[in-house]
Amino acid sequence: MRTRPTQDEEAIREVFAGFFTNECPTSVVRAAEPLGHDHELWAKLCATGAPGMALPGSVGGGDAPLRDLAIVVELWGRHLAPVPLIEHCVASRLIVGAAETGGGATDINDRLVSGGAVATLSFRSPESGRARLVPAGAVADVIVAHHGDAIVMIDSDPPGKAPRNTADLPLADRDLSGATPLLTGPESAVVWQRALDEWRALMAIAHVGLSKQAIDIAVAYVTERMQFGVPVGSFQAVQHGLADATTNLAGADLLANRALWALDTGQPDASRLAGMALLFSTEAARFATDRALQYHGGYGFAEEYNIQLFHRRATGWALQLGDPSLEYARLADREFGPRRVA
Amino acid sequence: MDFSFPPEAIAFRAEVRRFLKDNLTEEMIAATHDGTIHSPALHKAMAERGWLSGAVPKELGGGGRDPLESVVLIEELQLARAPIDAMGVAIVMVSMILEHGNQFLRDTVVPRLLSGDALGCFGYSEPESGSDVAAAKTRAVRDGDEWVINGSKMWTTMAHVADYVILLTRTDPEVTKHKGLTFFLVPLDTPGIEIQPVPTMGTERSNATFYDDVRISDDWRVGDVNGGWAVMKTALKYERGIAGGQFPSPPVIDAAVDWASSNTRPDGTRVIDDPAVREKLIRAMIDVEVCRGFAYHTASLASEGVMFGVEGSMTKLFASETYKKHCRWFHDMLGVEGLLTHHEPDAHMGGLIEENLRHSPVTAIYGGTSEINRNMIAEGHLGLPRTR
Numbered sequence A: 001m002r003t004r005p006t007q008d009e010e011a012i013r014e015v016f017a018g019f020f021t022n023e024c025p026t027s028v029v030r031a032a033e034p035l036g037h038d039h040e041l042w043a044k045l046c047a048t049g050a051p052g053m054a055l056p057g058s059v060g061g062g063d064a065p066l067r068d069l070a071i072v073v074e075l076w077g078r079h080l081a082p083v084p085l086i087e088h089c090v091a092s093r094l095i096v097g098a099a100e101t102g103g104g105a106t107d108i109n110d111r112l113v114s115g116g117a118v119a120t121l122s123f124r125s126p127e128s129g130r131a132r133l134v135p136a137g138a139v140a141d142v143i144v145a146h147h148g149d150a151i152v153m154i155d156s157d158p159p160g161k162a163p164r165n166t167a168d169l170p171l172a173d174r175d176l177s178g179a180t181p182l183l184t185g186p187e188s189a190v191v192w193q194r195a196l197d198e199w200r201a202l203m204a205i206a207h208v209g210l211s212k213q214a215i216d217i218a219v220a221y222v223t224e225r226m227q228f229g230v231p232v233g234s235f236q237a238v239q240h241g242l243a244d245a246t247t248n249l250a251g252a253d254l255l256a257n258r259a260l261w262a263l264d265t266g267q268p269d270a271s272r273l274a275g276m277a278l279l280f281s282t283e284a285a286r287f288a289t290d291r292a293l294q295y296h297g298g299y300g301f302a303e304e305y306n307i308q309l310f311h312r313r314a315t316g317w318a319l320q321l322g323d324p325s326l327e328y329a330r331l332a333d334r335e336f337g338p339r340r341v342a
Numbered sequence B: 001m002d003f004s005f006p007p008e009a010i011a012f013r014a015e016v017r018r019f020l021k022d023n024l025t026e027e028m029i030a031a032t033h034d035g036t037i038h039s040p041a042l043h044k045a046m047a048e049r050g051w052l053s054g055a056v057p058k059e060l061g062g063g064g065r066d067p068l069e070s071v072v073l074i075e076e077l078q079l080a081r082a083p084i085d086a087m088g089v090a091i092v093m094v095s096m097i098l099e100h101g102n103q104f105l106r107d108t109v110v111p112r113l114l115s116g117d118a119l120g121c122f123g124y125s126e127p128e129s130g131s132d133v134a135a136a137k138t139r140a141v142r143d144g145d146e147w148v149i150n151g152s153k154m155w156t157t158m159a160h161v162a163d164y165v166i167l168l169t170r171t172d173p174e175v176t177k178h179k180g181l182t183f184f185l186v187p188l189d190t191p192g193i194e195i196q197p198v199p200t201m202g203t204e205r206s207n208a209t210f211y212d213d214v215r216i217s218d219d220w221r222v223g224d225v226n227g228g229w230a231v232m233k234t235a236l237k238y239e240r241g242i243a244g245g246q247f248p249s250p251p252v253i254d255a256a257v258d259w260a261s262s263n264t265r266p267d268g269t270r271v272i273d274d275p276a277v278r279e280k281l282i283r284a285m286i287d288v289e290v291c292r293g294f295a296y297h298t299a300s301l302a303s304e305g306v307m308f309g310v311e312g313s314m315t316k317l318f319a320s321e322t323y324k325k326h327c328r329w330f331h332d333m334l335g336v337e338g339l340l341t342h343h344e345p346d347a348h349m350g351g352l353i354e355e356n357l358r359h360s361p362v363t364a365i366y367g368g369t370s371e372i373n374r375n376m377i378a379e380g381h382l383g384l385p386r387t388r
C-alpha cells in the first residue's frame, strides 16, 4: 500500500502542472465559452501525448494505467480545461479494446491515439437515430453509444456549436442513424458498463482537482479580504466551512484514487467504488464551490471573479450522466437487489 | 498509488476474524450495558496474543506491528462491535510512558498494561477545562521526594475499573499555561482518591475523580517537571493515530439493512424497496468507504514512517459527524419501534440502532470536539489566521 504519489507519479504531475498552468489560464477557459472547447489547446495537449497515454502500446498508445491518466485529469479539473479529455480517453479505450477482441474498426486507431479525431460517448441511447445532448457532442468526430444489445459507433463531422448551458459544456444532439455496430451480444453491456465506470472514476478525480483549486482560491481571498479590521479568514465561521470542505475533499481524493486503483487491478469491488467515488466527489465539489463562493461575498457572484466558473462546472459535469438519484438507485440495485414493486 | 494490503496484513485479517468468531460473544457485548465499556475477558485474550503490544511502535520498545496490520485489527474489531475502549487507552498510555517515563514505570507498569492485567484511564479534563486542556488546575506540589496532589478531574472514564490514572497537573501556576504542567501516573488505590459515577445519556458511564492530599513519590512522574505539554502532544499523536473510531457506522448500517429487508410499510411494500431508504443506505455506505480511505491512508503513512498530522483530525471529524447522521436516519426509519431500548426483549437486534443513536453525540465531543478539529484543519492545513 502506498497512498501518496510515487516519484514517477510526481514527475507526471510536474510536467502537466506546468502544461496547464502555462497553456490554460482562466483567460483561456473564459475565451472558450460558451462552446467550452478550445481547438488550439486540444492540439497542444495532443502534442504531449496525453490523449493516447492510456491506450494500449499495441496501437501506439502509452500503455499507462488509469491512475497515471488520472494525474492529468485531476489537473485538467483544476484548470477547468476546455477540452474533452475524459470522454476522449474513455471512448477511445472502448473502441480500441473492442477492435482487439475482434469487433469494430481498426482504421481509426491512429487518429484516436494522436487525438486527431476526438471521440466521445453518448450516455443516452439514440431515439429514432438521434442522441440528445451528447457530452462533447459539439466537437467530437467519433461517437459510441449503447443501443439495444449493441455498442454502435459513428464517425462524422461535429456541429461545432453547443446549446447554451450552465457549465459551458460542448454538448450537442447528434445523428446516429448511420452508426455501425462495434460490439454485439451480452458482452456489449459489460464493456459499456466498464467504460461508464472509467468515466465515473476519472470524473471523480476531475472534481477533486476542481475542488482543490476552488479551496485554494477561497483561502487566498479570505486571507486578503479585510472586514472589521481583520482578514475575513480569521472568522471561525469561515474557517470551519472551509475545514469541512477540505475534509470532504481529502476523503473524495482517497476514494477516487482507490476506485482507479481497483479498476486498474481488476478488484471485485471496482465498479462499486467507481460509482461511489463519482457521487461523493460531486457532492464534495458542490460543497467546496458553494463555500468558496459564499466566502467571497458579493464578488463571488460577479462574472469577473473566477470562483463562479468553478461553481457552474461543479454543477454541470456529473449531470451529463443524468440525475444523481439514478446513480444512487443503480448502486442500491447492486447492493440490495432490484426493487420489488407491486 | 497502491491500495493493496501486504500478504501479512491479509493473513492477519483472517486471523482476527477467526479470533472474533471464537472469542467475541453477544454476552460480552451486552455486558457493556452496565456502563463499563470494557470486556475483561476479551481484553485479556487480545493482550495474550500480543495485539496490545503490537500497536506500540518498536522504536519505543513495543511490539511494533506494521500499522497496516494494526488498522486491520481496529477495523475488524469495530465491524464486529467489540468493546475496545480499554485497548485504545492501554496503547496510548504505554506509548506515553515509553516515550517520556522513567525506568521504574517502564519496568513495573508497562508490562502490566500490555498483559491486560492492569487497566489505565485518562485524567486530562476537569470541571472547568475540556477543550482548553492546558488550563488544568489540579495542583501538584513537591514535598521532599514526594508530590502532593489536590484537585478534581471530570470525565475520568473507566476510573472505576482501572488501576492507574495518567494525571495532568499544574506544577507552576506562575508561568504561561502550557509551561507549568506535569504528568503523573497515579495508582487509583492511593489514599485520598474518590471516584464518583457520572451517568450519561449513552449507555456508558463516566466518572468524576477527586484528589485530596494524594501523596506519591517522584518515581511516578511521567516526563519532566513542567514538561507536561510535550507528554500531552505524544498522547494526542497516538490517540489520533490508532485509537479507533473510524468505523462506528457499519454495525448500524447492517442493522438498518436487516430491518428494512424484514419489515413492511403500512401499504405492504418492503421498506428496502423505498427509494428514499435505498438512497440513504447507499449514502451511508459511501461515507464508510470514505472512512476506510482515511483509515488506510493514515496507516499507510505511519507504515512508511511519515508522521501524519491533520489527517487524524479529518478522519475523526468525518467519521463522527457522518456516524451521527447515519444513526439519525436509520433510527427514524424504524419509527416508533426504534425507540425501544436494549432492555426490551423485542427491540430490533437488541436495540442496536437506538443505543448507537444515544451514543453518537459523544463521538463528536470526546477526544477533541468537532469544532477543535475544524480549528486545527483550518490553521494547520489551510494556513488560515488564528482566531484565538
Ligand SMILES: Cc1cc2nc3c(=O)[nH]c(=O)nc-3n(C[C@H](O)[C@H](O)[C@H](O)COP(=O)(O)OP(=O)(O)OC[C@H]3O[C@@H](n4cnc5c(N)ncnc54)[C@H](O)[C@@H]3O)c2cc1C
Pocket (backbone or CB within 6 Å): B121, B122, B123, B124, B125, B128, B129, B130, B131, B132, B154, B155, B156, B157, B158, B200, B204, B206, B362, B365, B366, B367, B368, B369, B370, B371, B372, B375, B388
Ligand atoms: C462520555 C465522555 C467520556 C470522556 N472521557 C474522557 C476521559 O476518559 N478522559 C478525559 O480526560 N476526558 C474525557 N472526556 C472529556 C472530553 O475530552 C471533553 O468533554 C471535551 O474535550 C470537550 O471539553 P468540554 O466538555 O469541557 O467542553 P468545552 O471545552 O467547554 O466546549 C463547549 C463547546 O464549545 C466549543 N469550543 C470550545 N473551545 C472552542 C474553540 N476554541 N473554538 C470553537 N469552539 C470551541 C466546543 O467544541 C463545544 O462545542 C469525556 C467526555 C465525555 C462526554
